[in-house]
Amino acid sequence: MDCSVKKIFTEIKWRLVGFFGKILIDILCLTTRIDTVGLEEVKYLEEDRRAIGAFWHSRLLLVSYLFKNWGAATLVSGSGDGEYVARIIKRQGHLPIRGSTTRGGRRALARLIQELKGGRPGVVIPDGPQGPRYKVQPGVMLLAKKAGLPIVPITYSAKNIKIFNSWDRFILPMPFTACRVIYGNPIWVPADADRATEEKCRLQLEADMCRITREADRHFGHVID
Numbered sequence: 053m054d055c056s057v058k059k060i061f062t063e064i065k066w067r068l069v070g071f072f073g074k075i076l077i078d079i080l081c082l083t084t085r086i087d088t089v090g091l092e093e094v095k096y097l098e099e100d101r102r103a104i105g106a107f108w109h110s111r112l113l114l115v116s117y118l119f120k121n122w123g124a125a126t127l128v129s130g131s132g133d134g135e136y137v138a139r140i141i142k143r144q145g146h147l148p149i150r151g152s153t154t155r156g157g158r159r160a161l162a163r164l165i166q167e168l169k170g171g172r173p174g175v176v177i178p179d180g181p182q183g184p185r186y187k188v189q190p191g192v193m194l195l196a197k198k199a200g201l202p203i204v205p206i207t208y209s210a211k212n213i214k215i216f217n218s219w220d221r222f223i224l225p226m227p228f229t230a231c232r233v234i235y236g237n238p239i240w241v242p243a244d245a246d247r248a249t250e251e252k253c254r255l256q257l258e259a260d261m262c263r264i265t266r267e268a269d270r271h272f273g274h275v276i277d
Contacts, residue, residue, distance in 0.1 A: 070139030090235035104174040121145035125167035129181035168199035188258040193250040205236030209268035
């Protein structure tokens with residue numbers, strides 16, 4: 053097959069992935085009953101959207117739906133698997149920026165900082181793309197420091213879920229189930245923060261994200277190892 057024709061078919065395939073992926077998520081999430089906890093403490097997240105939302109890799113699905121059409125700049129792995137995520141979140145109205153700690157990380161981080169300074173909200177998955185699970189990577193602190201924006205921890209759980217046997221223990225809410233979204237305490241990284249301060253902020257973010265995730269799971273009687 054001619055190379056140009058192959059590229060066309062590949063692009064059509066990925067566009068279909070984004071289109072149908074978004075539709076499936078919309079249909080699933082529209083059937084759920086969602087309540088929120090802690091949003092009153094981060095009202096500015098809804099008002100001017102000048103913040104960086106942070107959630108674990110396993111809690112991606114519902115959060116991406118809740119914030120669709122926000123135009124958030126989002127770091128997505130440059131791997132083949134990351135292409136699925138990038139296409140779907142682009143359809144949801146976000147700006148995927150491809151890169152990770154191993155593939156184009158510095159360029160991607162620089163572009164992400166530029167987009168946030170330009171007025172976009174940001175999204176980070178601090179334990180992605182391959183873990184370790186529930187561990188915040190230090191690059192998140194540099195992003196918040198350079199962009200001058202707070203990091204807002206976000207998580208969710210649901211009454212009826214499927215837990216995948218993947219490194220992140222990805223959870224999928226079942227149709228028509230009850231969900232709870234919890235917002236944590238905002239973390240500000242000072243513009244003049246040294247490495248010790250950045251590490252302190254990193255540990256605070258990690259601890260709070262783990263706290264609210266356990267709280268959301270416990271609400272429905274789950275203990276997810």
